[in-house]
Amino acid sequence: MGVALTRSAQWTAAGHGTGTLEITPLNEAILNEIIMFVESFIYKHPQEAKYAFVEPLEWTTELDASAFQSGYVVRGEAALLPEKIPVWVSYKATVGLKDLNSESLDVFLPSRNVLGWFRTKGKADDEREINYERKGEIYKDLVTFLKEISAKFSENMSKQEINFDEEQQKEKEQFDAAPKKEEAATNHKARLGSDKTTYQKNHINLAKTQMTKRLEPSLNWKTSVDIKDRKSLVKDSQEEKHGTRLDKTRTSISPGRAQLLRKSIEKPEEIISESSSESEEDEEPVDHRQEANADLPSEYWQIQKLVKYLKGGNQTATVIALCSMRDFNLAQETCQLAIRDVGGLEVLINLLDTDEVKCKIGSLKILKEISHNPQIRRSIVDLGGLPIMVNILDSPHKSLKCLAAETIANVAKFRRARRAVRQHGGITKLVALLDCAKNSIEPAQSSLYETRDVEVARCGALALWSCSKSYANKEAIRKAGGFPLLARLLKTSHEDMLIPVVGTLQECASEENYRASIKSERIIENLVKNLNSENEQLQEHCAMAIYQCAEDEETRDLVRLHGGLKPLASLLNNTDNKERLAAVTGAIWKCSISKENVTKFREYKAIETLVGLLTDQPEEVLVNVVGALGECCQEYENRVLVRRCGGIQPLVNLLVGINQALLVNVTKAVGACAAEPESMAIIDRLDGVRLLWSLLKNPHPDVKASAAWALCPCIENAKDAGEMVRSFVGGLELVVNLLKSDNKEVLASVCAAITNIAKDQENLAVITDHGVVPLLSKLANTNNDKLRRHLAEAISRCCMWGRNRVAFGEHKAVAPLVRYLKSNDTNVHRATAQALYQLSEDADNCITMHENGAVKWRFPVLQTFLLQLSVANVGGLFGKDQSPPSPVPK
């Protein structure tokens, strides 16, 4: 293919006879074709794309040998491509092109490997061989690459972008410009047709076929580029949004929540920027246009004919065509794409803007079906379908409202669509649909197509569910008064209705602000009630909503008070439906943060069941199961229970995983178990401490911190802890170096670990050698109370070796420590008092303390703690000539 294209492009250049290359429609067309093919190839055929060709590709074709042009070596029955391609070209998209820049005759060969596009060294003047070595940078896509390489191309592309902007404004007018549309459709058809032939000929004549057609100014080039630009514009704006939203919501995201049930999220910003179920769909889907061309099904032509009647018929003809279109299998992608490709979407959307109720109903019935397809959704949004559908929500016809809401529910599966719904006032209108009573004011004229109020509310909830996956929409739902209405619908008993209602609530509950509304509307009570439903999906969403809401202590109590813990515990026994299991275990995890709930769970034998779920479950279940056990094991009784049920081994086994959220929970659970000496012995035997220790090297700070916390009870409760710690080669150095982290939680946890490590004199000596004193001193200037507390404890412990006391003074740790006494945290006071007490054994430190006013601050709190210390040593702090302060009576 590459060679064929090379030749065609060059041949054309010669054909112009000028000796230089202009920007020709042909070149653009070829380029465009290549972009379309290559860009989509890797997505459409991910497996094939990975193939590296170590030898020439051979395939069978029905073509005669004569069909191959020069450049192919015809040998017997096999036509071989010339030796072209080095092995490293990981998939064959090597394409030769003349530079589009007319000033320069520079020949370059863009190539692509898995990383992106780059420039090859090209063909030297005196050589016949093409050099495929990389020259210059790698670009992420061909357009960027060409823009970078060729000024002319870049200029041309920016023109296209401007065109695109203008076009978007004119979009509406264009709908009416039927002739233009038809022209586009014809062109499109022609292209589809020719592409088909091209495919049949195994791509060999691709460029030539395109060329003959592209000699006339082609709309296709423009439209195709527009699509690309549009995508990149959209991406950019989305990325901007990511950026701004990142800071806003980061704080409210707890590890694990976002992962629940989401298998395919890879980008962290996706998790952060949107709530729980922002789905994989936010990736722009691959355009299947080309693939569909390979073999046009008969439906394609039939649908095309029907679209013709939609365009050129009166209401009767239109309705006939709409009804006939529904006889096709609209769930099938072929039909969905056929409707789009013959320009049917534009017409269907146009029909929504007319006064003809029947046409609107017929059109929406089709749009509702085909909008299950992600590509169609995007096209609907691109064609401005959402504002029109949002307007229909105001219609007096209930069936129209329902259909519009259902279609919106399908379309609003990606961010841009959700935004469009909001920006056109859709959320308020959808919330209004939930208000059954309001809807019951009916027009005197009864319609043939009417539906029940309950159905209207259901469709409204369905659309809100889709929309509620964007943060701003949750806010809009709340502002529009959606919560009381949702709460009211939650009290009904229609399962069809309850699922979207609970789904919406569950989405909204991911935001802290809305949990208050959820509490006030007595929503928890009804969620608990519906946990007992027969419908698995409803149970799942209720559990999910409880999971989201139970971040809040009062809510956790409410779940218990309304008897929600028992159904949750019993749902644990049904493990076939993994989605539901994940939601249920999630709810149990969050509920078990409250001790009273843990007691109940133990009563219901849920802890034993949870231990049983530690094996053979998908990660999203494991995260929650382990999270729940981590909470339960905060209590002694449950630690014993987990050990007796054989839970330690599977927990330790999970320490080798890679799922971040899971590791955070596993380390916490193992740490909790380690508080009990017998369990600790098992952990030690299973080499769990080494596994924990190696997690200190995990790239994610949450995992590091969690592992470091878990190490504390391990060291505390292990037999021969000092020996055990020393046995980890390089382990102590690793820990000390983590003091260079900039994550407060990591620092606090590592300080705590150091406190425990330093209990062993020998290890204290080792970490002193690794420079623990200066590193700890450096951290002293912090306002974080958690870090202050553990830092003070670590300093206090580290004072016990050699001249460390003096060293802390030299590294200026003393003065900041004195200031910790201003903190409001009693734990900080206690730890600081201990540290100061240790440091005060060095005279210089005492002077520093004195200078920094340790005595001046006669805090009752401090005095209390000081009195708890040995009175004899307090003298050191206050100077020999001063008597210790007497406690101030309250």
Added chain:
Amino acid sequence: MPRLGVVLSRKSKCAEATLDMDQKTLNKLVESISKTVKSFKKSEIECLIQLFDSLVGKTDRRFGSCGIDRNTFRRILHSIFGMTNDMLMNRVFFAFDEDNDNYINVKEWVKGLSVFLRGTFEEKLKFCSEVYYLNGDGYISREEIFDMLKNSLSQQSSEEETDEGVNELVDITLKKMDCDNDGKVSSADFTKAVREDRLLLEVFGPCLPEAKNCLNFEALAFRNIMTSRF
């Protein structure tokens, strides 16, 4: 709609003129019609009778004594109910005219309007099948469908092309409507197809008024009742 305005203003004058003339006869007529037509209130029937009389243009006779002829009726269909298709307007007239005397009498008028304004799906289905000559053992042939659909396409370049387009449309319609595949649409075919998809009710052309025209009509015809409520 100036026409309607004229008609209705005439109507109210007539109402005043006949106010005390023959209230008894009127009541009797209302009573008898209300036995067969359930979807209107008696007051509404009274309004419709008065409207009928004013349309017929005879104020000095007994109520509802004569009928609306085809041309008057077509004018009403056109100006009040927004219908445009000549052939179908004729057929709607015949569907209204149950006794086939080429006049729509007052009972036929009220009954027909009850389908127009308040008809249930089943009533409308029956009405449409009458309009399309489908009642009884009747059926619609390919040619008849062609006739009914021939004006459905916007004018294309030549008559030939339009014919071709209509022919294709007829094919599509037959495929959709001819459930028993005998090349023609029988009453059973029609009923079955429409029950499956109500949008197909007026598949052979508009013969029922648009909802908004109905609302306008009701607002004007029943305005005396409405205003008296306040």
